[in-house]
Amino acid sequence: MENTERKPIVLSAIQPTSVPTLGNYLGALKNWKMMCEDYDCLYAVADLHALTVHPEPAKLRQQTLEMYATLLAVGLDPEKNIVFIQSRVPAHAELAWILDCYTQFGEASRMTQFKEKSAKHADNVNVGLFAYPVLMAADILLYQANFVPVGADQKQHLEIARDIASRFNALRGETFTLPEPFIGKIGARVMSLQDPTQKMSKSDPNPKASISLLDDPDVILKKFKSAVTDSEAVVRYADGKDGINNLMSIYSCCTGLDYAAIEKEFEGKGYGDFKVKVAEAVIEELRPFRDNYKRLMDDKQYLLDTAAQGAEKASRIANRTLTKAKKKVGLLLG
Numbered sequence: 636m637e638n639t640e641r642k643p644i645v646l647s648a649i650q651p652t653s654v655p656t657l658g659n660y661l662g663a664l665k666n667w668k669m670m671c672e673d674y675d676c677l678y679a680v681a682d683l684h685a686l687t688v689h690p691e692p693a694k695l696r697q698q699t700l701e702m703y704a705t706l707l708a709v710g711l712d713p714e715k716n717i718v719f720i721q722s723r724v725p726a727h728a729e730l731a732w733i734l735d736c737y738t739q740f741g742e743a744s745r746m747t748q749f750k751e752k753s754a755k756h757a758d759n760v761n762v763g764l765f766a767y768p769v770l771m772a773a774d775i776l777l778y779q780a781n782f783v784p785v786g787a788d789q790k791q792h793l794e795i796a797r798d799i800a801s802r803f804n805a806l807r808g809e810t811f812t813l814p815e816p817f818i819g820k821i822g823a824r825v826m827s828l829q830d831p832t833q834k835m836s837k838s839d840p841n842p843k844a845s846i847s848l849l850d851d852p853d854v855i856l857k858k859f860k861s862a863v864t865d866s867e868a869v870v871r872y873a874d875g876k877d878g879i880n881n882l883m884s885i886y887s888c889c890t891g892l893d894y895a896a897i898e899k900e901f902e903g904k905g906y907g908d909f910k911v912k913v914a915e916a917v918i919e920e921l922r923p924f925r926d927n928y929k930r931l932m933d934d935k936q937y938l939l940d941t942a943a944q945g946a947e948k949a950s951r952i953a954n955r956t957l958t959k960a961k962k963k964v965g966l967l968l969g
């Protein structure tokens with residue numbers, strides 16, 4: 636994928652920590668797929684980022700392959716997009732080191748996710764966790780990405796990527812494009828079904844709190860039926876109705892209906908009916924994914940070959956930027 640047509644460039648990535656949730660899907664993956672037509676897109680499995688939590692090695696390898704299959708199964712065509720595994724493109728780790736030297740300790744310390752994760756896992760606050768946003772900046776800047784489709788939780792990491800790029804450009808001359816976050820209006824923050832004030836997360840210990848993309852339809856139905864709501868029994872989007880607001884935004888993402896249309900559809904109906912409808916919409920939305928995923932996971936060789944091709948295409952672009960950055964900082968090239 637050479638940028639001959641000069642379409643804007645899009646890059647995003649997802650960690651291979653476990654099967655993605657409906658939050659990952661509605662907040663990120665669904666937008667990734669929609670952007671394929673209008674942009675030149677690169678999508679990565681961020682396996683280097685996953686090392687910060689010390690996953691079991693065999694498990695990480697398996698989950699990386701599964702996440703790669705997931706990206707193809709949601710509909711990212713590897714002929715039209717560059718779909719790759721981050722660690723297979725060594726330029727990411729190399730540029731990250733250069734950018735580490737252009738990132739201030741203070742700004743990295745202010746990252747909310749770093750503060751949250753280090754409070755949660757006080758026994759393993761490693762330097763990788765601290766430098767995590769800098770590696771993320773390298774992922775983005777290597778491809779001169781214009782837009783980065785992410786959920787709302789990644790916004791601050793995008794801001795620091797822009798700050799690092801601007802500082803580098805100011806000190807060493809124009810090198811990197813400044814990326815813009817691309818955050819959908821609806822679905823950018825899918826909340827837990829059990830505590831709708833918290834984001835739906837892969838790492839939630841309560842299985843009823845999140846929908847995995849591979850949950851069976853009857854499991855999805857059960858989880859939605861037990862979703863926490865409120866006692867008003869009116870389907871309307873309003874402050875203080877976190878549970879219903881969350882279900883309405885999920886339903887809106889899956890059906891394309893706006894909130895007014897949803898309120899109308901469920902006028903005079905109880906939450907029971909609404910929850911079943913939301914579950915059905917999600918089941919339908921995920922059906923093609925489940926079928927594709929199963930087929931792809933039965934053909935590991937295809938996945939490995941496609942990942943190798945993706946890494947080769949990504950490396951070609953990444954190495955151009957890396958060479959430019961190395962020259963700018965004064966590394967002696969052959």
Ligand code: TYM
Pocket residue numbers: 646647648649650651658659660661662663664681684770771772774775783784785786787788789822823824825826834835836
């Ligand atoms: P990760 O793997 O945690 O999540 C992948 C994407 O899913 C979005 N997301 C959500 N969106 C809406 N509601 C939710 N409940 C929800 N949970 C997760 C995330 O915002 C993200 O877009 N650091 C990144 C991965 C990364 C990256 C990058 C992203 C590495 N390099 C370069 C963009 C560009 C992460 O951990 O995402």
